[in-house]
Amino acid sequence: MVIDEEHDFARSGAPFRPAVRRKLSEQILGQFRELLESGRLGSGDRLPPERELARIFGVSRNSVREAIRALEDQGWVVSRRGDGTYVSDPGSVTFEPPLAGAVRSRRKRLADILAFRRALEPEVAALAARNATESELRRLAAVLAEQAESVEHGRDDADLDAEFHRLLARAGRNGVFLSVFTAVQDVLAECRAESLRGPSRRAVSLVSHRRILKALEGRNPEEARTAMREHLDAVEENLFSLPDLPDVDQP
Template sequence: MDVKPVNRKSIYEDIVHQIRSMIDRGELAPGDKLPPERKLAELFSVSRNTVREAIKALAEQNILESRQGAGTFVCEGEQESFLTTFAGAILRKQPGLADVFEVRKLLEPEIAALAARNASQDELTRMEGVLIEQEEAMREGKPAGRLDQRLHELLAQASRNEVMLAMVVALHDDLSESRVEALQSRERQEASLAAHRAIIDAVRLGHVMQAEKAMREHLEEVEQIVLAKHD
């Protein structure tokens, strides 16, 4: 399994993200058995308790299934097949950035609006945690693309719409903003953090229209930077 080192904070969420990405790319197929907890702990360089926490989170999303005495398997339900097929189709086609942003501007403002209606306190706490990590990464001069991706996925989860979540995972996975050098300047990171704060503040307060507006403005700003870089 091709895994990457995980961040020290929110470790289990990084593992959750990596396993989901493997499924989305087709590296893990419905019905596949995961390595034992001990092996996963070695691969990710974390404790077995952390691995269990990640597996539990994925099981709650009906992505993994733990079978007593047999191990942990990728679920074979319709939701997982859709996630894998949809994400794989997008990544295989390698759409242009302009097309990706056009879809994101149609999709993600509505996701932010739904999140403002539906986000739980636990989901809001996770979002706030990502903002804290993003601020720390900025202070330390580290890239924050993975944190940006995680925040957008948390918003999609809070929308309570599994199709929207699948689309966000697919659009962000190998088309991450972290791959665009222009987005990693201190000025750009500060602007990104401010935009994310505005979105999460609106979600926390249940301000549906403001959450939608803040997300749209954020995407339009990022789009201008990214497309200018690739002209």
């Protein structure tokens, strides 16, 4: 059975239901668990795309992405690039408590992603300081204004965070950097999972983004490079201070 992504699941009485706004990714994962263990989702079924699941659950795509990643870590689903996400053989895996499998290896994974970001994003910021147009600077400022509003009202700002960094990559005017950055967006999004973005991190990120933009507006590549490094330092400090991340050696 294949779940038709064009079908209106909400009106047709689909098995999914809106998630309560508490530990969203865990609640979404719990619903998948019920459906998989009951057989209402079976081996070979294709899940609706993230945007459709986010609409059904009434949450951000980031929350849906985190839950699906946990299912992948536990072997319940497999993602096929350019095709979709499919249910594996439920009889061949053991379902762990919500997010337990993902949390076990999360720290090392995040350290790897941050190492990659350190190698790429400071230079992207420096290039943007040299090459950004006035229109691009205004767009970056508008994104930060939206982010500030989200932070003030306690809303998830992951999409705005990602948009700020995407605009920086585009403003750098380096096609190779932009291609690499675009290709790894799903990987970079793991650093922005809702469970990893508490109020303090959102506020600190906003301050860091403003420093980066100020350097761009001053056309100062070295200041932009430094501001990005300090931003990534702050992200790392926040991530690895979380109590639910297991201890592993960092690179």
